[in-house]
Amino acid sequence: MTLTVHDIHTYYGRSHVLQGISLEVADGETVALLGRNGAGKTTTMRSVVGLTAPHRGTVELDDTDITGMPTHQIARRGMAFVPSGRRAYASLTVRQNLALSTRGKDSPNAWTLDRVLETFPKLQQLGNRRAGHLSGGEQQMLKLGRALLSAPRILLLDEPTEGLSPAIVADLGRWLAILKKERTTVLITEQNALFALKYADRGYIIEKGLVRHEASAESLRQSTEIQRYLGVAASA
Ligand SMILES: Nc1ncnc2c1ncn2[C@@H]1O[C@H](COP(=O)(O)OP(=O)(O)OP(=O)(O)O)[C@@H](O)[C@H]1O
Ligand SMILES: [Mg+2]
Structure with missing residues (x-):
């Protein structure tokens, strides 16, 4: 199942949080959505699953426009959202x-x-x-x-490793590897960027509600500049 997000703008009250996010997760792909605290990762997922409707822009699942659709209807179309916490x-x-x-x-x-x-x-x-x-x-x-x-035909995982012990993070990694092998479509956010990039095909870096950078997971993993920006230790 392909997810296409085009130029979405989302507000909390008068606060303009997403300022034109565009991204795509192709069928069978695992894509990482990365960025510092408050960049808009969770808001992007909430906008996609209809928990916080975008004011502008479109969200499509395969060829269906699901922008502003109620969450339970989006779920019925095969999208599963696993929130953090x-x-x-x-x-x-x-x-x-x-x-x-x-x-x-x-x-x-x-x-x-x-x-x-x-x-x-x-x-x-x-x-x-x-x-x-x-x-x-x-x-x-x-x-x-x-x-x-x-x-699910597409899984949205918001910070799945948050608060987990290293042993459980390793379990989760094995499980993500299975999903990838079976070509389940996945969008994942992580503070632990290197963990997500280990299983992702591509990644987007967002900053202040905008996509600043998009690249293959491999090149993001190797970029010391990106790692410094995201505040991850190169040895993680
Ligand atoms: N319910 C809300 N009401 C008002 N502002 C909010 C609300 N939720 C989030 N925000 C603000 O929107 C911005 C984006 O938040 P969001 O939770 O999407 O960031 P994030 O990238 O998921 O951050 P983190 O890495 O800390 O989870 C932040 O400035 C945050 O303070
Ligand atoms: Mg978040």
Whole structure:
């Protein structure tokens, strides 16, 4: 599924946050959206999924204009958004959370419940625990598991490594590598730029609500200038 964002302008009140963002994620591509704190990464994702409608510009999924469409309709078209922070149904157990996200049997999905539990074995052990009692890393796995069960054709991941231990970040990396191999379409933001660029095909650097730079992940990984700008240690 191809995502095409053309010249979007998004405001919070009178604050003009996105000032004409354009980007594309081609079918099967993994694209990193990078930038310093407050650059507009989360706002770009929220604008794409209809949580904060852009005032101007267009968002297209394949050839359909989805600009300003309600979020649940965009989700039904195959887009899954995994926001940063804690956002699982806190009072439900892990198993109930996963069951809620599982599509009917007739919906073809490469990610069955068994496969999700195999990929994130921790979720199996935590089956009866209430989601509100999970650690940050466990919640993150639950959110990813739920997104996969919804049979996404495109996944938007907002800072998936935020607050995770190095061991869980490594798990996440293995999982991103699987998604890439299976050519799932992914847009990912990360503070940990080098982590995202390891799995991305291309990347965009945004600054103050505008795209400042676009290049292959490989060339962004090798640019000391970009790394200095993003504040990442070259050894990360
Ligand atoms: N709900 C809101 N109301 C008003 N301003 C907001 C709101 N959310 C974000 N902003 C502002 O919009 C700008 C872009 O924020 P955004 O969250 O998109 O940045 P980001 O690139 O995701 O940053 P971070 O790396 O810290 O997550 C910032 O200046 C922020 O202060
Ligand atoms: Mg953000």
